[in-house]
Amino acid sequence: MFIFCVALGATASFFSMASTVVPGNSGGWRLTDIHPHRGGIQAPENTLYGFKRNMRDGVSLDMDIRKTVEGDIVVIHDKNTVRTCDKDWIVAQKTVKELKTLDAGHQFDPERDESFPLRGKGIRIPTLSEVFKLFSEQKKPGATMWIDTKDDESYPFEENQGMYDRLVKLIGKYDLWNEAHIEVARAEEAESLRSRDSRIRVIFWAGNADKALDALNYPHYIRIGVSRSAAASVADQVRASGKKLHVYDRRYTQSTWDELKLYKPDSLGTEYYGKLIEFMGL
Numbered sequence: 373m374f375i376f377c378v379a380l381g382a383t384a385s386f387f388s389m390a391s392t393v394v395p396g397n398s399g400g401w402r403l404t405d406i407h408p409h410r411g412g413i414q415a416p417e418n419t420l421y422g423f424k425r426n427m428r429d430g431v432s433l434d435m436d437i438r439k440t441v442e443g444d445i446v447v448i449h450d451k452n453t454v455r456t457c458d459k460d461w462i463v464a465q466k467t468v469k470e471l472k473t474l475d476a477g478h479q480f481d482p483e484r485d486e487s488f489p490l491r492g493k494g495i496r497i498p499t500l501s502e503v504f505k506l507f508s509e510q511k512k513p514g515a516t517m518w519i520d521t522k523d524d525e526s527y528p529f530e531e532n533q534g535m536y537d538r539l540v541k542l543i544g545k546y547d548l549w550n551e552a553h554i555e556v557a558r559a560e561e562a563e564s565l566r567s568r569d570s571r572i573r574v575i576f577w578a579g580n581a582d583k584a585l586d587a588l589n590y591p592h593y594i595r596i597g598v599s600r601s602a603a604a605s606v607a608d609q610v611r612a613s614g615k616k617l618h619v620y621d622r623r624y625t626q627s628t629w630d631e632l633k634l635y636k637p638d639s640l641g642t643e644y645y646g647k648l649i650e651f652m653g654l
Contacts, residue, residue, distance in 0.1 A: 406648060407434040407518055407641040416480040416490060418447045420498045420506060427510045431645055436520040437500055438463045439535040445500040446471055471497045504546040520555040540568045581606050588613050607635040624648045
């Protein structure tokens with residue numbers, strides 16, 4: 373399954389590499405940028421180690437955020453730390469100081485041979501402020517950040533309001549109104565964020581094509597999950613509406629890349645972004 377995203381109400385900005393006409397496309401299609409999912413498969417996910425590599429490679433950032441017990445924001449996907457770190461803690465029950473003692477490279481095993489090459493190398497769970505600082509200092513023209521606000525039983529929507537306040541303040545502190553895009557799962561989350569500041573750019577997750585097409589009139593970015601057979605018809609309507617199209621696939625192959633060129637997406641997301649760049653000839 374591909375996951376599609378359309379953008380509304382925002383002026384697109386491109387990387388220097390994004391201005392390249394993609395090889396093999398006679399229509400002169402121009403790809404805007406690439407988002408390595410959680411930093412990509414080449415590094416421990418959601419870490420400064422991976423994000424620094426993304427920025428050196430000239431691609432955008434993609435991350436997940438959760439709040440700590442004191443209301444600060446850290447960059448991590450799961451509600452607990454066992455999958456990526458050396459202890460099993462609930463993120464929302466710990467302070468930043470406590471979470472900083474964990475080894476965020478402990479479970480990284482890219483070759484799946486239990487070698488764990490980055491254990492004990494000082495890789496930590498970053499705060500969102502640390503990621504914003506890195507991005508502000510090293511960003512290339514056109515770079516963007518996609519930030520997924522996690523919302524589950526550990527802290528439901530009603531309890532996320534404090535995190536939204538902190539998130540909007542951080543975006544303002546680092547002046548990332550154009551670059552930071554917030555991914556949410558429900559319309560009330562988008563409305564809550566935008567009520568704090570109308571400059572906030574929001575990505576809306578829709579579960580099917582019908583919901584995605586209904587959302588074309590919303591004033592935010594929209595990420596849409598559709599089947600491959602439905603992708604072409606959705607892409608045509610998105611393009612006809614003047615919106616932007618994003619496609620996510622975990623691992624691109626030459627054949628899926630050739631198929632994607634038919635849809636002319638504006639941006640692509642993947643764990644294996646190095647392979648994608650190779651297919652693109654960039």
